[in-house]
Amino acid sequence: MTRFTALVALVVMSITILACSAPTPSPVAATSTPPPSATLAASTRVAVTFKDFSVASSAPSAKAGDVTFEAKNDGKLPHQLVIVKSDLDPAALPLHEQKEVDESKVQIVSRIPDFDSAQTKTVTAKLAPGKYVLLCNVPSHYTSGMFTAFTVN
Numbered sequence: 151m152t153r154f155t156a157l158v159a160l161v162v163m164s165i166t167i168l169a170c171s172a173p174t175p176s177p178v179a180a181t182s183t184p185p186p187s188a189t190l191a192a193s194t195r196v197a198v199t200f201k202d203f204s205v206a207s208s209a210p211s212a213k214a215g216d217v218t219f220e221a222k223n224d225g226k227l228p229h230q231l232v233i234v235k236s237d238l239d240p241a242a243l244p245l246h247e248q249k250e251v252d253e254s255k256v257q258i259v260s261r262i263p264d265f266d267s268a269q270t271k272t273v274t275a276k277l278a279p280g281k282y283v284l285l286c287n288v289p290s291h292y293t294s295g296m297f298t299a300f301t302v303n
């Protein structure tokens with residue numbers, strides 16, 4: 151009983167000493183989870199809205215560098231975001247079997263695979279100046295109008 155009490159006292163003392171000598175936890179928490187403002191400052195953010203069947207971006211262009219695309223599926227069907235670098239007319243990219251963009255014939259910079267209705271997904275890509283097309287390459291979606299032009303300056 152007395153040994154147990156002594157042990158408890160020792161444990162309590164140790165915890166107190168540890169708590170006093172330990173560095174304050176707030177700077178650690180701050181470095182492990184940067185505030186949202188730091189993320190915003192680090193890269194340009196562009197919202198891209200997907201519907202059945204259209205793609206619309208919140209801005210027509212961005213500055214060269216890291217660009218974060220926040221893709222929101224406001225449609226009923228699953229969609230995807232494919233970022234293509236191309237000087238071609240956005241409506242005239244080479245097709246595979248008249249249904250989808252032939253991905254072997256265009257320069258794909260980055261993509262978000264199929265994401266469901268009501269989901270929002272993000273991808274960050276380092277973009278060089280030039281002309282781009284943001285499109286959905288689910289079969290027949292591009293030919294149904296799911297693309298929009300995007301310029302990087």
Ligand SMILES: [Cu+2]
Pocket residue numbers: 228229230286287288291296
């Ligand atoms: Cu689609």
